[in-house]
Amino acid sequence: MGFLVALLALSVMIIFHEMGHFLAARFFGVTVERFSVGFGPILLKKRCCGTEWAISTFPLGGYVKMKGQDDTDPLKTSSDPDSYTAKKPWQRIIILLAGPFANFLLAFLLYLIVALAGYNTLAPKIGKVLPNSAAQAAGLKPGDEIVAIDNHPIKTWEDLSRIIAHANHPLYITVKRRQETLHLTIKPKMTKTKNIFGEEVKRPMIGIAPAQEYIKVKLSLLQAINMAWDKTVEATKFIVVGLEKLLEGVVSPKEIGGVITIMDVTAKASQVGIVALLSLSALISVNLGILNLLPIPALDGGHIIFNLYEWITNRAPSQEVLYRLTLAGWVFLVGLMGLGLYNDINRLLGASHG
Structure with a gap:
């Protein structure tokens, strides 16, 4: 089938x-x-x-x-x-x-x-806080749900990852922990990691991993059009960069x-x-x-x-x-x-x- x-x-x-x-x-x-x-x-x-x-x-x-x-x-x-x-x-x-x-x-x-x-996607809920990380230093804990960064609402883990990946300043984070709301400031650390092509790169990270909790996202027509456009552009960039990496010998x-x-x-x-x-x-x-x-x-x-x-x-x-x-x-x-x-x-x- x-x-x-x-x-x-x-x-x-x-x-x-x-x-x-x-x-x-x-x-x-x-x-x-x-x-x-x-x-x-x-x-x-x-x-x-x-x-x-x-x-x-x-x-x-x-x-x-x-x-x-x-x-x-x-x-x-x-x-x-x-x-x-x-x-x-x-x-x-x-x-x-x-x-x-x-x-x-x-x-x-x-x-x-x-x-x-x-569509189902990961909730912006923390499953793990890495030791000696910016998140641990700021007091984040497993089970915390990040609801806003710099007063921008966070609906999904993807929203959270996108903002942190481009952060070049301390982030003002609003966290929901059980019945209370906390306001924390976190300064992302430039951390060595590997990208999707296996190259070692440095990028801002705070040291958290998602809880395996999923939410269903519903979008308006205008939001859906914007998302479809962004996804098409993102896919195009991914394929083009992949071809470049193939020519450079990064991808076998x-x-x-x-x-x-x-x-x-x-x-x-x-x-x-x-x-x-x-x-x-x-x-x-x-x-x-x-x-x-x-x-x-x-x-x-x-x-x-x-x-x-x-x-x-x-x-x-x-x-x-x-x-x-x-x-x-x-x-x-x-x-x-x-x-x-x-x-x-x-x-x-x-x-x-x-």
């Missing part, structure tokens, strides 16, 4: 991406010859509104085939007015950007659904996951609950959007670079250069997918022997 949910979730992300290309292409009058969910031999097809709508054998993917454009033949062109190659470079760039944009839009909508439905290539890992993690998230599934799907959708914007020939980002070159210089790249770069792009992508699959298999083998 988890596998089917994961397959459905991934298919929705891909359909959204391709629908972005499709709608932008149609807006500029480009004929879309085929819209396929999946790759390989076609299983089902139906012609409607000038486009062949198809479901193909391998569901992990999809494509939009526009008139005058073919990823398998980068030199294919058409001078017909309703073809992709007959359009101005800036129009082609918008068509190319529309796919990744659709992924970011989908992520925003998924985060918005989570926010509007209400062994951490690259392929489609098996994506399916496995998504299936597990679906078993945890709908909120976990939607949140993970939003993150994966952002990931798809960013990866497609990378300046690699054969990806949207690579095509955007080619069109920018044509727009700026007023001449198309030479066919030989275009062909060689596109071929190199496909070799790189196949190699990357192979590495992801290799890592996936190693993880599965490791898990089975563990």
